[in-house]
Amino acid sequence: MNSLKEVYSNRWTAWWRRNSTALQVAASISCNVAYFAETGYTRTATMLSIVSLGGATLYYISKRRLKIKPQDLIVITGCNSGLGYSLAMHCRAKGATVLAGVRETGVISSTNAAIKSLRDEGIIVQDLDITNEDSVCKFGKRVKETMEERQLMLRALVNNAGVMVFGEFEWQTQAHANFQINVNVLGTMRITKELMPIIRQNGGRIIVMSSHCSAEPLPGVSIYSATKAAIDAWITALRIEVGKYGVNVVSFIPGGFVTQSNIMRNQRLYFDEMEQHMSDEVKQFYGNYFTRYAKYLSQASLPSNNEDDVKVLTNPRIYETFDGALLDVYPSATYRSTPTWIRDRLVPRFVGTPSWQINKQ
Structure with missing residues (x-):
């Protein structure tokens, strides 16, 4: 902490x-x-x-803001690391009761460290795979039981869980596309629908993690950008649908923090899968561009020196902006922790991928 x-x-x-x-x-x-x-x-x-x-x-x-009370329950998905873990700690530090959804599948030391750290702070941890119907149902039951046992009110559902596969569109397999769509779009919808009756009854708030990529798609994450654009369209319609029931729906754009989360932990594996599924023609066309691209971006997926060292994000703007999304009495439709810039000339430098060179036979 x-x-x-x-x-x-x-x-x-x-x-x-x-x-x-x-x-x-x-x-x-x-x-x-x-x-x-x-x-x-x-x-x-x-x-x-x-x-x-x-x-x-x-x-x-x-600009009036609500006050956090111990009786307020905040549910956050995707708390294994990075933003979800940090927001869970942040909400708990402000005095709320927090129920954190964590993927416990597999033996990942950083995940185990995150779970221990969350529980040490008094945060309730529950296994959650938002792509699995049974897991989502069990999570919903845990939320209801916790609210009944502790006499809580559901203040907000924070849809944070998300995945990203880096790589040009032609390289990514159908499994990679399905994975991102199932988590970022269908999974977010699934957990929201499961908890919607409780959210309506409590006049709670739905906060969905969006991305600059939804409006300003970046090369290398075209499928990820498409999922975020889809979720933004859903948010816009949902805001009107449930607004008449006293439910606020907010889009939160936290900015870049890839190096401080596990979102690219499996990127090396993804590149291996892409290469395995490439046709000979595709391999010949891209040549060493794919190799250089994969080598460069795989660096982001390398584990830290201490995998058990799970840290919160240190950018104060993220927390300040999130507080507005969570606590503003009259919330805006969208909250951004970083300003929007004209990016046409800056995107290639921002992404930092190797330059393209035509293969010479």
């Missing part, structure tokens, strides 16, 4: 980031009011003051 405490260390910085724009606007309006009053335009100054006061009041009403 040391790194999480460091995130909270500078409250002033977080407060400034949240209110800097409003303070700058207020300062500008104050200067204008003073100018009009000084030059004799008292009526203009008075009207500007009234409008400004009304606008400021509406702004702060819209």
Whole structure:
């Protein structure tokens, strides 16, 4: 928890980031009011003051946030590492009761370390495979039992579980496409539908992890980008469908943190599978481009020196933005922890894949 405490260390910085724009606007309006009053335009100054006061009041009403209580249950999927693990720790540190969905299949030391660390903080851990109907049903029963036993209210379902396979579209197998669609799209829908009756009854909130890739697809993750675009379309329609029942649906775009999660742990295996399924014509066409591409990106999937060392994300903007998605009384449709930039020229440098060279026979 040391790194999480460091995130909270500078409250002033977080407060400034949240209110800097409003303070700058207020300062500008104050200067204008003073100018009009000084030059004799008292009526203009008075009207500007009234409008400004009304606008400021509406702004702060819209930015009101709920308070977290121990009776609030927050359910988070995909808590093995990275964002899910970090948000579970974050919500628990704020005083909520947290139920974390974790894939316990296989012997992965980092997963075991994450489970132990979560439980040490008082977080309830439950095995969850969102692609498996039986697993989702068992998870739903655990949520209901926990709420009844502890007299809890479901504050939010945080759909964080997701997978990504890196590689150009022609290389990825049908199994890779099915895997990403089943987890990122169908799995997210499956767990949400399972918990929807409870969410409706409690007036809970649905938070879905989206990605910049949904609107700005990156080369090498075309299928992953397609799944995120699909989930964004679903979120948009769902927001209207369940809004009339008092349920808020929020899209959260956390930004890049690939190196701090397990999302690329199996990338080397994926490249091996791609190569095995390539035809001779495809292998000949791509030549050493595929080899260089796979070697470069496989570095991201190499285990750390200490696989048991599971850490929380250290970017404070992620937590500050997530708090808005979770606690704003009047939530926005989308929350982004990083600003949106014009990316056409920056994407190749951002992705950093090897350059393409035409094979010369």
